[in-house]
Amino acid sequence: MGRMQDKVAIVTGAARGTGAATVRLLAAEGARVVVADVLEEAGAAVAAEIGSEAHFAALDVTREADWKRAVGETQQRWGAVDVLVNNAAVLHMEALDETRLEDFERVVAVNQRGPFLGMKSVAPLMKQAGRGSIVNVSSIDGMSAKNALVAYAGTKWALRGMTRVAALELGKFGIRVNAVCPEAGSGDMLSPFMPEGVDPELAAKYSQRILSSQMERSIADKLDDIARMILFLASDESASCTGTDFLVDGGYLAGFRFKQTPGG
Ligand SMILES: NC(=O)c1ccc[n+]([C@@H]2O[C@H](COP(=O)([O-])OP(=O)(O)OC[C@H]3O[C@@H](n4cnc5c(N)ncnc54)[C@H](O)[C@@H]3O)[C@@H](O)[C@H]2O)c1
Incomplete structure (x- = not known):
């Protein structure tokens, strides 16, 4: 018996990266999955690969x-x-003072308005059923900051707030709402912004090493780790978890490690 037996899940942005890893895992655990994305060819390919339990x-x-x-x-x-x-x-x-309003608003539209509309759209059905789990994928950038991310980080912080409001309002109907804050994700998201010649996987590893983590995991392994956290929150195993954040950050937010001092 799979951990998601008899459950139906909609996963947005599931044509590649974290979303694709998530639908594969949820389906392997018995869920019927909706692979939702604007990338029609890639999304349809993921659904076809999973089979009749995916659409x-x-x-x-x-x-x-x-x-x-x-x-x-x-x-x-x-x-x-x-x-x-x-x-x-x-x-x-x-940079903040170079970010055009239309770029700022495009990021807000996808990353913040999108989850708002998603939660609003499924809430009536979940209320009627008296059960449901909503998982909002935020980021370590929704818990800390980096230069160049005024729009993106803003939306990821906002999503954690929206998660709490939704959890408070929907809990009495048996609906849980949580946020996952990964450190990693698909290189496809990062690569358009990397200076020429910089490998996004290497860049991610480098920034991680400077900060805190010692985790040596490939990007593919990290995507599976994030998918496993999402699976836990989607399943009934997390029945006591709602209105909070779940980090999958390899220790990124734990603090700094100074190599030259004791224990470093
Ligand atoms: N990439 C990273 O380094 C990283 C780090 C931490 C958190 N995250 C978060 O992880 C999640 C998954 O991102 P990823 O790393 O797999 O990146 P990705 O770019 O590979 O995946 C994002 C998906 O969202 C889809 N998408 C974009 N706009 C859409 C829209 N308007 N409607 C529907 N689908 C749309 C894209 O087509 C793509 O398939 C995101 O919420 C991201 O913010 C990513």
Whole structure:
């Protein structure tokens, strides 16, 4: 018996990266999964690879009409929406005083309005069913900061706040809402912003080494680690967990390690 047996999950941004790792794992644990993304070819390929327990939905998370259609179709196809994973996001890296308003607003639209519309769209069905789990994928950048991330980090902090409000409002209906804060993600998100010749995987490792972590994990392994945390929160195993953050950060936020001092 799988850990997600008889559950139906919608995962946004599931055509690649963390979202794709998540739908593969949820399906392997018995869930029926909606692979939702704007990348139609890649999303349909992920759904086809999983098989008949997966369905691709073209969903732009910024559009309320897309949410209505995707949630309605899921309800019709599989009779329920037990889990929503708000994973889709976009990155923009630029100095604060050079960031154009339209770039700022594009990031807010996907990373913040998207999860708002997602939670709003599934809440009535989950309330009716008297159960549900919503997992919002934030980031270590929603708990700390980096230069160049005024838009992105802002949305990731906001998502943690929205998670708490939703958990407080929906808890009485048996619906849990949590945030996952990963340190890592797909290189596809980072690579458009890397200076030419810089390998995003190496860059990520380098920044991690300077800070705190000693974890030597490949990006693919880290995506699986994040997916496993999402699986835990999506499943009934996390029945006592709601309204909080779950870090998957390899010790990134634990602090600094100074090599030259005792214990370093
Ligand atoms: N990449 C990282 O280093 C990193 C680190 C920490 C947290 N995260 C978070 O992890 C999550 C997954 O990101 P990833 O690393 O897999 O990156 P990714 O870019 O590979 O995946 C994001 C997915 O979201 C989709 N998407 C973008 N805009 C959309 C829209 N309007 N509607 C629907 N789908 C849309 C993309 O097509 C893509 O498939 C995100 O929430 C991200 O903020 C990423």
